[in-house]
Amino acid sequence: MSAPKGARAGERGPDRADLLAMLYTMKLTRALEERIERRLYRQGKIVGGVYVGRGQEAISVGAGMHIRRTGDPARDDVVFPSHRDMAVFLMQGIEPRRVLAQYMGRRTGPTRGRDGNMHMGDMTHRVVSFISHLGDTIPVAAGCALTFRMHGTDQVCFAFFGDGTTSRGDWHSGVNLAAVQRLPVVFICNNNQYAYSTPLARQMAVARVADRAVGYGIPGESVDGNDVLAVHDAVGRAVARARAGVGPTLVEGVTFRMTGHSAHDDAGYVPDATLEEWRGRDPIARFAGQLETRGLVDRAGLVELDRRIEQEIDTAVGGAESDPWPAPEECLEGVYHGTGGDAWR
């Protein structure tokens, strides 16, 4: 795939190539997750659960455009995606085939068949593994940002999480530490309005997740999370603050989870009318429409893009399915230092 280029840190808006890369990544994410959740999972080919970010693609893509990717570990930003940020993995260069191999428990996946779904990371791509316990990545991200400051670099950490996570103690401790130490972290909330079956009003007594920022003495900004350009703008400002050493920012993208908590959940507790309303705000259709209006794409181009993406996924699925399973004896690798897991630093 043609990975989007490195960040321009909000210095100016995205150029034509950036815009097309954003559309492509959003569409690829949607199609790849659709394939995993609606086909491969139901065919019994997925090991474990499936958690997708359908309807939320604009947040990870809008934010992900600002991640600095130079190939130099002393310059690159580091990301802490949540389980609904497939686009971030793709943008960091983890190929669809490896993502699929992960879901299918193959030896070629980032965890070499040891874990499933988005519980994966790869430090060669500056992706820190998602920690299943929600909120626990936040102090880790703060610690990572602290190392950047101690080394005197202008690298930035991108930490993603959901609305439910913001009620967790570790989230609080981590955000507070980052605020006190003015660490270069951008906190990005996918506010999809449901934490499993708990609606937002049962999660917090404030209207916006961004309202929580004032309690930490940091700026909080709430944007339309289905508007990829609005997310791009807001995260650009936050990244600029972080790189300049001013401190962290809490950016909230207000969106909606257009599926169940995971593939087994029919989300019967979500009112149909709410889903219907949000279907009309689909971030991909909206962005494609904007680009069409601006003359950057046309109908035929969009059809061709979808076709190309389906083909890319077909190839990736075929590849992952032909990938080997781990051999039983491999499960001991990487348990201790020096036994084959040394890429993890």
Added chain:
Amino acid sequence: MKRSGAKATIDLAGLYPGPARPIANPGLTRDQLLEIHRLLRLNRIVEDKLSALYRQGHITGGFFSSLGQEAISVGTAFALRPDDPLAPMIRNIGSVLARGVTPGDLFLQYLARRDGPTRGRDGTLHFGNVERFALIGPISHLGTLIPVMAGAALAARMRGEDRVALTYIGDGGTSTGDFHEGFNLAAVLRLPLILVVENNGYAYSTPLPRQVAIASFAEKGPAYGVAAESVDGTDVLAVYAATRRAADRGRRGEGPTLLECRAFRMKGHAEHDDMRYVPKDLIEAWKNRDPIDRFEAFLVAEGHLRRADLETAAATLSRGVDAAAETALAAPLPEPHEALGGVLCEPGFEKPWWPA
């Protein structure tokens, strides 16, 4: 581009006390004012005695003084009804005295005597008494009492009782995860919880600017969608009045309140700590804000008491405290075999979980 990796110096300017506003009576009777005074003075005398006992090697474990913060314990506890669930923290001797725990019981506890509240199993303020005083015992792990007291407030509401629950946390404890989870839950469910943040400037040796990036804990109120207020924690009547407002809100079903009380920890974290990390002039500045001196000056100026009355009252209290300490010192320690009692639920160790 390189950022500076240099360490920032810590700006402590915000820790110095501003000018004090005069103490004002929110409508308390003379008897109430004198009772508040008795509790403040008793708090200090008991702790002075505990400090002496610690230095003599009689105290089992640590001693955490509330010197300079007495008005927070007394003002908040005095503003509650006796049946409101109250959970003190380690520096709230004044709160338990206000509930009716005697100095004698406190000495038995601190001296780990068999007839003390925990029967010699724990020291310091680590005890509760739900049955008699609606007191829920502190949990050593900072912040962990907050979800518990949110639960107490929820229990009151589910039982259709108009009680409010109150607990304390220090400035440092606000950074713990349990603070966040417990207080957020109280906010979402609009529970009648009063969370008193005793901002005494230091969490052990960590000064406030290294603890939070805000100037006042009242700024956390809007972040949780709850009422918040910041008061002078060396003015016992200001603390009382703010707690009453918070309790009234809670009883009306208007949810929790975060009440910051600003004071200063005039001793080390505990008795063993010489707090050499605190600038001398910072301590000096707060000496002029002694909560008991201030309240006594108010009582004299308002004509409630004469200077001589204050000395008589203190001497009477001291005699009682000395006698209680002597009694406790002479009281028996637990026998080794008693250590097994109360580990499991068994007759003689049952405790009610809810105050009458």
